Amino acid sequence: MMQAEAAKSTTSTNSEWKPKHVLRKRILVRYELYLMLFIPIIWYILFKYVPMYGITIAFKDFSATKGILGSPWAGLAHFERFFSSVYFWELLWNTISLSLFQLLFGFPIPILLALLLNEIRLRWLQKLLQNVSYIPHFLSIIVLVGMLNIFLDPETGKINQILMMLGMDSVNFMQKAEWFQTIFVSSGIWQHMGWGSIIYLAALSGIDPTLYEAAKIDGATRLQRIKHVSIPGIMPTIIILFILQIGQLMDVGFEKALLMQNPINASKSDILPTFVYKNGIMGGQFSYTAAAGLFNAVIDFTLLVLVNWFAKKKTDSSLW
Amino acid sequence: MQSSNENKLRSRDDKIFDAVLYVITALLLILVGYPLLFVVSASFSNPIDVVEGRVWLLPQGFTLEPYKLVFENEKIWSGYANTVFYAIAGTFINLVLTVLAAYPLSRRDLPGQQFLMFFVTFTMFFSGGLIPTYLLVKNLGMNNTIWAMLIPGAIATYNLIVMRSFFQNSIPNELQESAWMDGCNFFRMLWSIILPLSKPILAVMVLFYGVGHWNAYFNALIYLKDRELFPLQLILREILILNQDDMGGGDVGMTERVMLAESIKYSVIIISSVPVLLLYPFIQRYFVKGVMIGSIKG
Known part of the structure; x- marks a missing residue:
């Protein structure tokens, strides 16, 4: 048991806490910490680093009977085939445009919501909006897409009922390629804006209140106070989250895209990860789709490094 | 120093700001809350009323x-x-x-x-x-x-x-x-x-x-x-x-x-x-x- 009194009376002669001690002793004395790490490290090697090694199948002609090691090398043949295939540009454009569309609206809206919540003076109303807007975050993607099917149904869906009441034609939204991206992005905002605002709201509450007081005395309106106190106050948070978003630019919401996909909207809903799923997992073209997957991962990683480098140069906030 | 005129101007600004704020808040509450409420209501409604679009806010023909x-x-x-x-x-x-x-x-x-x-x-x-x-x-x-x-x-x-x-x-x-x-x-x-x-x-x-x-x-x-x-x-x-x-x-x-x-x-x-x-x-x-x-x- 830990005895506080005894601890206090002991002068800190215990040398294990001092950094200059020889390395071996420092390691040995902490063997239990390494013991704790043992299983997690094995897990990381097995489930994170072995698949990274497994990427080599993108450069091989993988066959299940020969295994990854035994399969013959194929060089860049899979990449060449992928880059020159007829659907490559469509896939790439669908992926990039969907991601940018999502970033353009999905990123700022939680910030705006947090600023709005921060300005609501009625405590109960603030709490109500917060709690209601968090709920959709906890619905599963299956339920979300199920709800989209229900609300956008050409006959019984509420949206089309309203359109028809207004004398317009009903639209089969889920079966229209041109509506796919809009539905994808707006339903994502509906689901996650409340949850996404939490972090900014927390950052806002950390701003020194005297700054607002000073701005008020200087005659700043509330809008000006938002612009000159609130937004600069949460800027570091915004930048960090932006970098993280960029790092995942290419794999945003693949599971949802897969559920929303149907043969009719495929010309817009086919993105790189759904392509990998359909042709790899379903179609068994492992090497070919591993090449496509690697292409996707490399773009993500490059973007992350670039944006982080840029943020570090221009601002003080960066991931590393 | 502030004149009372300036003060009035500011409180008017404040009121407009609050009005806009509450309108947006109300819209957001409806936008997020309505689909959730509708699913709950529809789940307790008579299927015919649901399919024919008579359920809007509260359950119609309550049933379990x-x-x-x-x-x-x-x-x-x-x-x-x-x-x-x-x-x-x-x-x-x-x-x-x-x-x-x-x-x-x-x-x-x-x-x-x-x-x-x-x-x-x-x-x-x-x-x-x-x-x-x-x-x-x-x-x-x-x-x-x-x-x-x-x-x-x-x-x-x-x-x-x-x-x-x-x-x-x-x-x-x-x-x-x-x-x-x-x-x-x-x-x-x-x-x-x-x-x-x-x-x-x-x-x-x-x-x-x-x-x-x-x-x-x-x-x-x-x-x-x-x-x-x-x-x-x-x-x-x-x-x-x-x-x-x-x-x-x-x-x-x-x-x-x-x-x-x-x-x-x-x-x-x-x-x-x-x-x-x-x-x-x-x-x-x-x-x-x-x-x-x-x-x-x-």
């Missing part, structure tokens, strides 16, 4: 029939039981492994800590991707077993970093130091000092991991083949998205069958979402804390 149909459905029950198991066992494994990794990594005095952190964090930004992971799980013989649902996602690196930040920033270092001088070993320190002080972060982890397991479908979709192993979300997918619903009595006519299939969608959404939403008020007060800790750079 759709719920009865769901409760009688074995497919849904088996999915429910599986999901409860995956969520509990999976979250338990997640917690144990995350704590075991987060605690040593939180100790700045651990030789090699920086390298190990890099080793862990790197996986957040670069991964082998879907195909190599799929082949690995297959090679390990986990395909079509419950392990495929529990082990490949055993640690979420983001959560690990959140927990490590908590250990570093919210637990006074002196506590550990004095325990160490009293001859307390590291396992005991973790168990009797660190964990009792970490209830808020453990609650957040239960929420993050638990909800993740409850809502997950993709691993089940690619790894499971036996229907007896299917989690609830895959059954929901059949009902809500693929419209494969062999629900209801066999003798009823085609229109009635369509009607039943339609009405069951709402009650099935409610029943599948209720456990998560019930957990929500209890853990809600830890949200901000949990998300905020995550934002602190490690």
Whole structure:
């Protein structure tokens, strides 16, 4: 048991806490910490680093009977085939445009919501909006897409009922390629804006209140106070989250895209990860789709490094 | 110095600002709240009223029939039981492994800590991707077993970093130091000092991991083949998205069958979402804390 009194009376002669001690002793004395790490490290090697090694199948002609090691090398043949295939540009454009569309609206809206919540003076109303807007975050993607099917149904869906009441034609939204991206992005905002605002709201509450007081005395309106106190106050948070978003630019919401996909909207809903799923997992073209997957991962990683480098140069906030 | 004129101008500005603020707030409440309310109301309504669009806000022709149909459905029950198991066992494994990794990594005095952190964090930004992971799980013989649902996602690196930040920033270092001088070993320190002080972060982890397991479908979709192993979300997918619903009595006519299939969608959404939403008020007060800790750079 830990005895506080005894601890206090002991002068800190215990040398294990001092950094200059020889390395071996420092390691040995902490063997239990390494013991704790043992299983997690094995897990990381097995489930994170072995698949990274497994990427080599993108450069091989993988066959299940020969295994990854035994399969013959194929060089860049899979990449060449992928880059020159007829659907490559469509896939790439669908992926990039969907991601940018999502970033353009999905990123700022939680910030705006947090600023709005921060300005609501009625405590109960603030709490109500917060709690209601968090709920959709906890619905599963299956339920979300199920709800989209229900609300956008050409006959019984509420949206089309309203359109028809207004004398317009009903639209089969889920079966229209041109509506796919809009539905994808707006339903994502509906689901996650409340949850996404939490972090900014927390950052806002950390701003020194005297700054607002000073701005008020200087005659700043509330809008000006938002612009000159609130937004600069949460800027570091915004930048960090932006970098993280960029790092995942290419794999945003693949599971949802897969559920929303149907043969009719495929010309817009086919993105790189759904392509990998359909042709790899379903179609068994492992090497070919591993090449496509690697292409996707490399773009993500490059973007992350670039944006982080840029943020570090221009601002003080960066991931590393 | 301010003239009263200026003051008036400002209070008028303030009023306009407030008015705009409350209008937007009201719109947002409707936008987010209405679809949720509608699903609840429709689930308690007569299917005919739902299909013919007479339900707008409150239940029409109140009935519990759709719920009865769901409760009688074995497919849904088996999915429910599986999901409860995956969520509990999976979250338990997640917690144990995350704590075991987060605690040593939180100790700045651990030789090699920086390298190990890099080793862990790197996986957040670069991964082998879907195909190599799929082949690995297959090679390990986990395909079509419950392990495929529990082990490949055993640690979420983001959560690990959140927990490590908590250990570093919210637990006074002196506590550990004095325990160490009293001859307390590291396992005991973790168990009797660190964990009792970490209830808020453990609650957040239960929420993050638990909800993740409850809502997950993709691993089940690619790894499971036996229907007896299917989690609830895959059954929901059949009902809500693929419209494969062999629900209801066999003798009823085609229109009635369509009607039943339609009405069951709402009650099935409610029943599948209720456990998560019930957990929500209890853990809600830890949200901000949990998300905020995550934002602190490690």
